[in-house]
Amino acid sequence: MRGSYLFALGLSGVLLTASGSAGRTVALRPAVHQPVAARTDTTYQYRVVSRAFLGYERQHIVAWGDSIISDSFEFTTLDPEKERFSFSMVSDLHERSDELVTIIGSDTWREIDLVIYNGDMIDDFMRPDQIFTGFLDASVDGFATETPFIFARGNHETRGRFARSISDYIPLQDGRAYYSFDHGPVHFIVLDSGEDKEDGHRYYNGLVDFTRYLEEQAEWLAGDLRSESALKARFRIIISHIPPRGADRYWAQNVREHFERPANDAGVDLWLSGHTHSLIKIDPTEGENDYHLLIGPTHTITRVDVSPDELHVTVIGTDGERLEAFTIRR
Secondary structure, three states: OOEEEEEOOOOOOOEEEEEOEOOOOOOEOOOEEEEOOOOOOOEEEEOOEEEEEEEEEEOOEEEEEEEEEOOOEEEEOOOOOOOOEEEEEEOOOOOOHHHHHHHHOOHHHOOOOEEEEOOOOOOOOOOOOHHHHHHHHHHHHHHHOOOOEEEOOOOHHHOOOOHHHHHHOOOOEOOEOOEEEEEOOEEEEEOOOOOOOOOOOHHHOOOOOHHHHHHHHHHHHHHHHOOHHHHHOOEEEEEOOOOOOOOOOHHHHHHHHHHHHHHHHHOOOEEEEOOOOOOEEEOOOOOOOOOEEEEOOOOEEEEEEEEOOEEEEEEEEOOOOEEEEEEEEO
């Protein structure tokens, strides 16, 4: 059994996901996503039991292998009434799992309620175990049995033989890779920014229609930002792998044209992205973006400390050097 991991999704806060080997082979079976916990701010204990199915000995008679029972773990569900909390963001890991182990062991990772994986955690998804060796195994060993993470799909996770099976590994909400949830005074919106090239590019072989997908998503975003939970939140944070600004390129323009207007109309406070592999901070600019944009570079952790009146954002290199810090106040 590869291990269990918690995924933050929806008001109750988590889905418990477990995945393991199929019988005695090395092939992976699809992960099992089990929704747990219907109450906010509640601590639960759990363990995972897996029993190997070896096949049929004869009609109606099944052969079972050994059972594997995990250690006991506990987690606490998300709480919209919580006043203070912290979270960390990592993007563009590209399967450098050793680096993730270092990040998880750093002081920046301590006392956080959730983790954001903001896309391109793996390269093109070509092997069934790639998402495990790329970052999930390190996450399970380091924190994910008891601290949930959220996942925003990057452009590399949309490519490859197993890209369309990503929901076997990372749960989706109503079949969508975009969703929102609330914790403390923050309404989080996780967007799927799609690809960084036009639909007709040779990489996609005529198999994608991200233009229509982003149009549908933009309608959903506008509606979500008008929801009661978004309106009553002290802060609104958008998470997308591809940023809406930061370069004069197709990918930024595409995200900006679809998502920036509803973000500006709703008073989004902070937009967190990756993709560029470089640190870019863009302050609100009249007539353009009304929000703060932070693009996290590779080899860094972004930590956000939340209180009722401010968001304090810090970008720290894996070597411990503080690269950027700023505060958004209400």
